[in-house]
Amino acid sequence: MPDIHSLDLFAAYQRGKNLADNTIRNRHSILTTLRATTGKTLFEVTTLDLRLFVGRQGLKAGSRRTCRQALVAYFRFALEEGFRDDDPAARLASVQVPKGEPRPFSPEQVDAMLLSGAYRKTRAMILLGYYQGFRVSSIAPVHGRDIDLLAHRIRTVGKGGKIRSLPLHPVIAELAETMPKDDYWFPARKGQTGHIKPAAVTNLITKAKKRAGITDPELTPHSLRHAFGTDLVEADVDIRVVQELMMHESLSTTQIYTRVSERRQREGIRALQPREIPQHSGRHASPQGSAA
Incomplete structure (x- = not known):
């Protein structure tokens, strides 16, 4: 073969x-x-x-x-399967990957992309990335039947092919009223069937980012998901809730978002109460009760 x-x-x-x-x-x-x-x-x-x-x-x-x-x-x-008599990958060294830091869009940058002249469906992609924390691979296949407006839930497929049902953000619920009810929100183009590819979502959001004048190369469409996690933590949402909303298998993955809140750092350092600080060492003060 x-x-x-x-x-x-x-x-x-x-x-x-x-x-x-x-x-x-x-x-x-x-x-x-x-x-x-x-x-x-x-x-x-x-x-x-x-x-x-x-x-x-x-x-x-x-x-x-x-x-x-x-x-x-x-x-x-x-x-x-017997295609080879050996496994050449068996002795490949593991790859050490340092824990990354989130690279979130700021709220102002999200607004700028939405106001950049992006078309309606591109705006919908941005909203799904920010308000639901979806990866581009979850944005591309969104279907009208994934939305349950009565239960306020949205169905998606997470990593590993796991089907998840998540709370529907009110902004996305309002958006759903304007999107197809029984079809893909982002159908494939040029006569192809199904939905668009995740790479197409990446390209469209990247174009909106450039039109918004955002030049930071570290900010990508995935940064909308980072903004989702960061802003939830900033809003004091319990870290276990953030984990579930972001569909993280491990809490340690979610905890990287706790390291980016400057407000929390400021509040933390201010938790130490000030104390009276002497202006002088007091070493040369006359001993009390000493003889004249």
């Missing part, structure tokens, strides 16, 4: 495990890039090839880790 066909079987294997479509697409892209970079088939690459691929210049730590995860998953599959 040609190695390229094994990717189709690998995709089916991952869907069987209920992995997210975005994860499956990303892994496919990584593996096809590996083939093009090495000039070898997936059945021929060596551990050295994989180390050079993961360690190539220009990748951030998070991307290296994602790359390694894709390789480990595929080559374990290839070994189990």
Whole structure:
């Protein structure tokens, strides 16, 4: 069997495990890039090839880790299915990724993007990112049937393909009244079926950011989700509630948002009550009751 066909079987294997479509697409892209970079088939690459691929210049730590995860998953599959007699990814070193700091848009920047001349659907994407904390992969497939206006809930698929039902923000409830009730909010273009790709959401929000005059390269469409988490913490929402709203598996992931509140830091430092501070050391004061 040609190695390229094994990717189709690998995709089916991952869907069987209920992995997210975005994860499956990303892994496919990584593996096809590996083939093009090495000039070898997936059945021929060596551990050295994989180390050079993961360690190539220009990748951030998070991307290296994602790359390694894709390789480990595929080559374990290839070994189990008999496509290879060995697992060249078994000895790949783990990738250490430092804990990141949130990069949130400020409320003023969110307003600027909404007022930047962005079209109605782009504005809807921005609102879903900020008021529901959705990733672009969750924004792209929003469907009218995901919204329950009576229960005030919105259904989405989180990481790992888990279906979640979350509270619906009033702003999004109002938005839903103007969006399709029985169709995708952001249908695919150019005669294609289904919804638009997450990359298209990224491109549209990025254009709104540029039109708003926001030049910080660290701010991306994902920064709307960071703003969601940051502003919830700033509003004194319990951290466990923030965890559930952001669909984080681990509380430690949510806790990075507690480190960015300048207001909380100011309040914390002011919790130490001031005390009277002597103006002089008192060392040269005459002892009380000393003889004349």
